[in-house]
Amino acid sequence: MRFLLGLLIAVALAVVFAPRLQRYLPPGYDPFAPVSVTDPPTLITRFKLRSLARDPAACLAILAQARAAGRIDFTAERTTTGACPLVSPVRVRSFGPVALSSSFLASCPLALSSAMFVAQSALPRAETDLGSPLARIDHLGSYACRNIYSRPDARLSEHAGADALDVAGFRLANGKDITVSRQWRRDDAEGAYLHSVFSQSCDFFGNSLGPDYNSAHAGHFHFGMRGFGLCR
Numbered sequence: 596m597r598f599l600l601g602l603l604i605a606v607a608l609a610v611v612f613a614p615r616l617q618r619y620l621p622p623g624y625d626p627f628a629p630v631s632v633t634d635p636p637t638l639i640t641r642f643k644l645r646s647l648a649r650d651p652a653a654c655l656a657i658l659a660q661a662r663a664a665g666r667i668d669f670t671a672e673r674t675t676t677g678a679c680p681l682v683s684p685v686r687v688r689s690f691g692p693v694a695l696s697s698s699f700l701a702s703c704p705l706a707l708s709s710a711m712f713v714a715q716s717a718l719p720r721a722e723t724d725l726g727s728p729l730a731r732i733d734h735l736g737s738y739a740c741r742n743i744y745s746r747p748d749a750r751l752s753e754h755a756g757a758d759a760l761d762v763a764g765f766r767l768a769n770g771k772d773i774t775v776s777r778q779w780r781r782d783d784a785e786g787a788y789l790h791s792v793f794s795q796s797c798d799f800f801g802n803s804l805g806p807d808y809n810s811a812h813a814g815h816f817h818f819g820m821r822g823f824g825l826c827r
Contacts, residue, residue: 636798651683654703679740727767735761759819776814797826
């Protein structure tokens with residue numbers, strides 16, 4: 596509640612003083628500028644990312660700019676109907692120089708948030724913390740038309756809307772594999788890397804769930820769009 600109140604106050608002040616201040620605002624702090632994949636994950640950036648869920652055309656335009664900048668490779672997919680409808684989904688094939696274990700279907704906001712996370716956290720931290728570029732992200736999938744934990748009485752999972760990605764590990768250019776299941780609890784550089792990128796993911800996604808959350812996430816990170824910075 597305090598977070599939302601603070602955000603509303605910040606937006607209100609920005610509207611009042613925008614004509615004078617806009618030219619001086621750095622990226623990520625201008626509520627009127629379109630989101631860029633290089634914007635830091637400020638409260639303003641996260642608010643704009645959330646609003647893009649209601650504007651698929653604007654989201655796809657920003658994603659296309661990210662593709663032109665070499666931050667993501669994707670193809671647009673058709674809107675679908677049925678039990679788990681998808682509005683303007685995309686198929687993500689890579690994040691710039693970072694390959695994927697396989698392409699995955701994503702909502703546009705998930706694709707954009709993921710590209711920001713890779714460009715600003717997972718990729719640079721691999722080089723600074725582990726001394727090798729990040730070459731590939733291994734994942735367990737995104738879209739699945741099911742309820743939470745596949746329980747018949749539960750609400751639809753984020754995966755039912757292609758609004759979540761389950762990341763199992765990272766491969767470096769030097770061939771080293773870093774997996775959540777084996778190295779999350781290790782007290783070494785690889786374990787520190789996993790904890791670092793997981794902590795930073797909380798700034799890019801609505802929720803980040805990891806091995807400390809419950810046994811269902813013992814072997815992967817769940818990056819989803821619901822919520823506002825839930826990190827467990």
